[in-house]
Amino acid sequence: MGERILIEGNAAVAYALKQINPDVVAAYPITPATEVVQVFSEYVANGEVDTEFVAVESEHSAMSACIGASVAGGRVMTATSAQGLALMWEMLYIASALRCPIVMTVANRALSANINIHCDHSDSMGARDSGWVQLYSENTQEIYDNMIQGIRIAEHEDVRIPVMVCYDGFVLSHALEVIETNTDEQVQQFIGEFHREDSLLDVDNPKTFGPLDLQDFYFEHKRQQAEVYEHIQPVVEQVGKEYGELSGRSYGPYELYRMDDAEVALVALGSTAGTIKDVVDELREQGRKVGLVKLRMFRPFPAADLVDILGGLKAVGVMDRSTSLGGFGAQLWTEIRSALYGKSEVPVLDYIYGLGGREIQLAEIVNIFDDVERAARDGKVEDAQLIKYVGVRE
Amino acid sequence: MALRLKDLAQKPELLSGGHRLCAGCGASIAVRQILLAADVPVVAANATGCLEVATTIFPYTAWKIPWIHSAFENAASTIAGVEACYRALKRRGKYDREVKFIAFGGDGGTYDIGLQALSGALERGHDFVYICYDNQAYMNTGIQRSSATPLGAATTTSPCGTVIPGKTQRRKDLTQICAAHGIPYAAQVSIHRWRDLISKVQKALAVEGPAFINVLAPCPRGWRHPENKTIEIAQLAVDTCVWPLYEVENGITRVTYKPREKRPLADWFAAQGRFAHMLRPENAELLQRAQEEVDREWERLLRREECDKAFVEQTEAQGQ
Amino acid sequence: MSAKIPSDAGWRELPEAGIIPYAGNAEEYNTGDWRTHRPVHDPEKCTNCLICWINCPDSAIIVEDGKFKEFDYEHCKGCGICAEVCPDKVKAITMVVERGE
Numbered sequence: 166m167g168e169r170i171l172i173e174g175n176a177a178v179a180y181a182l183k184q185i186n187p188d189v190v191a192a193y194p195i196t197p198a199t200e201v202v203q204v205f206s207e208y209v210a211n212g213e214v215d216t217e218f219v220a221v222e223s224e225h226s227a228m229s230a231c232i233g234a235s236v237a238g239g240r241v242m243t244a245t246s247a248q249g250l251a252l253m254w255e256m257l258y259i260a261s262a263l264r265c266p267i268v269m270t271v272a273n274r275a276l277s278a279n280i281n282i283h284c285d286h287s288d289s290m291g292a293r294d295s296g297w298v299q300l301y302s303e304n305t306q307e308i309y310d311n312m313i314q315g316i317r318i319a320e321h322e323d324v325r326i327p328v329m330v331c332y333d334g335f336v337l338s339h340a341l342e343v344i345e346t347n348t349d350e351q352v353q354q355f356i357g358e359f360h361r362e363d364s365l366l367d368v369d370n371p372k373t374f375g376p377l378d379l380q381d382f383y384f385e386h387k388r389q390q391a392e393v394y395e396h397i398q399p400v401v402e403q404v405g406k407e408y409g410e411l412s413g414r415s416y417g418p419y420e421l422y423r424m425d426d427a428e429v430a431l432v433a434l435g436s437t438a439g440t441i442k443d444v445v446d447e448l449r450e451q452g453r454k455v456g457l458v459k460l461r462m463f464r465p466f467p468a469a470d471l472v473d474i475l476g477g478l479k480a481v482g483v484m485d486r487s488t489s490l491g492g493f494g495a496q497l498w499t500e501i502r503s504a505l506y507g508k509s510e511v512p513v514l515d516y517i518y519g520l521g522g523r524e525i526q527l528a529e530i531v532n533i534f535d536d537v538e539r540a541a542r543d544g545k546v547e548d549a550q551l552i553k554y555v556g557v558r559e
Numbered sequence: 560m561a562l563r564l565k566d567l568a569q570k571p572e573l574l575s576g577g578h579r580l581c582a583g584c585g586a587s588i589a590v591r592q593i594l595l596a597a598d599v600p601v602v603a604a605n606a607t608g609c610l611e612v613a614t615t616i617f618p619y620t621a622w623k624i625p626w627i628h629s630a631f632e633n634a635a636s637t638i639a640g641v642e643a644c645y646r647a648l649k650r651r652g653k654y655d656r657e658v659k660f661i662a663f664g665g666d667g668g669t670y671d672i673g674l675q676a677l678s679g680a681l682e683r684g685h686d687f688v689y690i691c692y693d694n695q696a697y698m699n700t701g702i703q704r705s706s707a708t709p710l711g712a713a714t715t716t717s718p719c720g721t722v723i724p725g726k727t728q729r730r731k732d733l734t735q736i737c738a739a740h741g742i743p744y745a746a747q748v749s750i751h752r753w754r755d756l757i758s759k760v761q762k763a764l765a766v767e768g769p770a771f772i773n774v775l776a777p778c779p780r781g782w783r784h785p786e787n788k789t790i791e792i793a794q795l796a797v798d799t800c801v802w803p804l805y806e807v808e809n810g811i812t813r814v815t816y817k818p819r820e821k822r823p824l825a826d827w828f829a830a831q832g833r834f835a836h837m838l839r840p841e842n843a844e845l846l847q848r849a850q851e852e853v854d855r856e857w858e859r860l861l862r863r864e865e866c867d868k869a870f871v872e873q874t875e876a877q878g879q
Numbered sequence: 880m881s882a883k884i885p886s887d888a889g890w891r892e893l894p895e896a897g898i899i900p901y902a903g904n905a906e907e908y909n910t911g912d913w914r915t916h917r918p919v920h921d922p923e924k925c926t927n928c929l930i931c932w933i934n935c936p937d938s939a940i941i942v943e944d945g946k947f948k949e950f951d952y953e954h955c956k957g958c959g960i961c962a963e964v965c966p967d968k969v970k971a972i973t974m975v976v977e978r979g980e
Contacts, residue, residue: 188647191640215650217643222679226636229676232629233604233640238654239647241640259629264896363898365625365641366648368600368656373899375628376615385890386897392890564929565945576938576954577905582913583958587936614905617897618884621905753933779958787959787974790934 167346179204188239191219191230197334198272224249228256235265238364247274261296266319274334283522286487299464418462427456433484468504476509479541578621583786585776596760604638606668607631632672634662635680660687666707737771738807746806783832914957924971931961
């Protein structure tokens with residue numbers, strides 16, 4: 166049994182990094198993830214880890230160095246946010262295509278312009294096509310737990326895909342929470358040793374990584390890669406179960422909060438799920454049959470499960486802390502609606518909120534539930550009412 | 560120990576035939592000579608460009624060493640990651656081979672888009688050699704100008720038109736930029752002097768820490784010279800002092816070849832279609848500017864060598 | 880196409896992660912048919928200085944026991960550099976029009 170400690174989100178990330186003690190960390194500081202690199206550097210300077218820490222000169226170089234180290238057979242981790250994630254965008258695709266089991270934390274922050282250092286999900290949402298597993302964390306405990314599980318998921322022989330552990334910038338990164346940790350031994354035993362079968366350092370069997378594909382092979386390579394994602398959810402579930410045996414906290418692709426007899430529900434990612442739980446409790450006191458689906462695993466997208474969970478409800482509200490400019494609705498809503506199409510007629514509404522760190526109030530969430538219940542009663546939604554912005558001054 | 564071709568010819572060819580670089584490509588000659596310099600296994604990262612593209616068209620690879628291409632601007636940061644992992648695995652007792660690390664990049668992926676990653680890797684002191692094969696333009700995408708393109712050269716983005724006669728800017732001196740990072744070794748080499756090239760690469764591989772080698776890689780297609788003249792063109796570059804052969808070892812500059820007879824820049828221009836316009840009477844002033852620039856830089860290099868030589872002698876004298 | 884990765888290979892048959900695990904298999908690819916001229920060697924004149932070998936862009940000069948053995952005509956692109964760099968006093972290599980023999 167580990168300890169109960171009071172810790173800041175970013176420091177918890179650094180602490181998990183320390184317990185994992187990867188071979189290489191190549192990272193660049195960016196608000197609000199900066200402390201991760203700073204605290205980790207202290208561990209390095211004090212010899213508490215023997216990780217090779219590469220203080221790269223940009224996030225693009227961070228991911229490039231991570232890829233080099235991972236292909237060389239190392240266990241590799243890094244951390245970033247927003248503009249940093251955006252800067253390494255081309256490398257994200259390359260990391261997943263080269264099957265690098267890198268684990269990276271992303272302190273979710275808004276994308277410029279204007280420059281805003283506060284929380285929203287535009288950064289990780291923008292990377293959803295890059296082939297990374299994406300896990301979202303509701304609180305600091307989940308960040309810590311997700312990182313340790315992330316190593317097992319990424320390195321699993323059926324996976325070998327990089328994992329992005331997302332957590333809300335400032336909301337979680339800079340808040341103090343009490344978490345339960347595992348011991349160093351428990352973490353090391355849980356993650357085990359890493360060995361890459363086809364390694365760049367295998368000088369007796371030289372291989373070429375990242376060659377040129379012409380029109381005759383790229384499609385087959387991508388199709389081959391796409392197949393891998395069909396097999397990731399069982400691994401996430403299995404690892405989540407084993408983690409439960411280790412720590413008493415088990416995980417799956419989502420968490421259902423008071424959904425057993427719910428008639429309407431909200432779906433949310435990240436820390437807002439915690440806020441919604443409080444509103445659900447409040448409304449339940451009033452006899453309203455509401456619930457929350459907290460999605461933890463956004464990639465791969467657990468479509469079948471969500472159809473089962475949401476398809477039989479009377480109405481669903483999707484909380485999007487990001488927006489797809491010029492798109493029809495925001496990202497989470499689009500994917501949920503697409504999954505439900507042809508399977509259920511349940512009205513699904515989109516609530517775009519919290520951009521640039523705008524806090525969402527309890528009262529606003531109550532209003533959202535009111536809105537969703539109205540749609541449940543009407544059995545449908547007018548087009549004009551389908552997608553709403555919550556909390557912006559008109 | 561003196562290098563002999565007979566001995567080198569006994570080593571395995573690490574770049575196989577069957578790659579699709581142009582006939583007469585300077586870059587492939589450079590790589591063959593460079594790989595002969597290593598006596599332990601070498602692992603390479605390669606930036607996007609002619610060399611990378613033409614040697615690894617799936618499912619064929621010409622490389623007989625472990626090799627990775629990730630993107631265009633990051634050969635240096637990719638190899639930095641490989642090297643960091645190597646250090647970590649060795650330290651943890653998980654790997655016990657001795658390996659050397661090389662990053663290959665063209666002038667495109669090195670002088671321009673790759674400069675940041677290169678500078679970062681040099682500053683952090685990774686133990687690797689960065690080899691820039693400089694063909695003085697973005698050749699693979701169709702001969703566009705780079706910051707390595709010399710003054711006056713015609714490229715597809717600095718064409719010789721009726722108003723503007725080719726590239727109007729001088730080129731960057733990347734070898735000096737790298738030396739200015741204070742790395743243990745930086746050098747310029749040419750494929751027509753294989754012994755100078757291979758011994759410098761050996762020095763670069765032997766130093767602990769970062770080393771930079773700039774090799775001029777004539778490009779028959781982009782420079783518009785016959786494909787059988789590649790070695791001759793390389794020689795011309797050195798004999799006109801356009802591409803001096805020198806090294807900077809722990810801050811001390813040494814010129815390793817001085818042409819017996821310094822040839823005029825016009826000879827260099829006359830041999831290549833990309834400079835044909837430079838010999839026209841209306842561009843006489845431009846030609847003169849270009850010649851003055853070459854002379855100035857050559858003189859400056861010789862002065863630096865003299866200065867460093869005096870410094871070394873003085874230091875040794877004081878030491879006694 | 881490479882004997883080990885046929886041109887009609889389906890996605891299930893390809894090595895993972897886009898890797899080419901066969902070092903130097905470019906040797907299976909014939910670039911010899913690019914030539915318009917082929918180098919011809921005169922062993923009577925050749926001094927085995929090996930200057931041609933060190934300057935061949937295509938690793939197409941085979942050396943054995945420190946001596947010129949043969950050209951690798953499967954890969955030689957006929958650039959003619961070997962004929963150029965062969966020392967003036969020797970000129971053991973001539974470029975002749977490739978007739979596909």
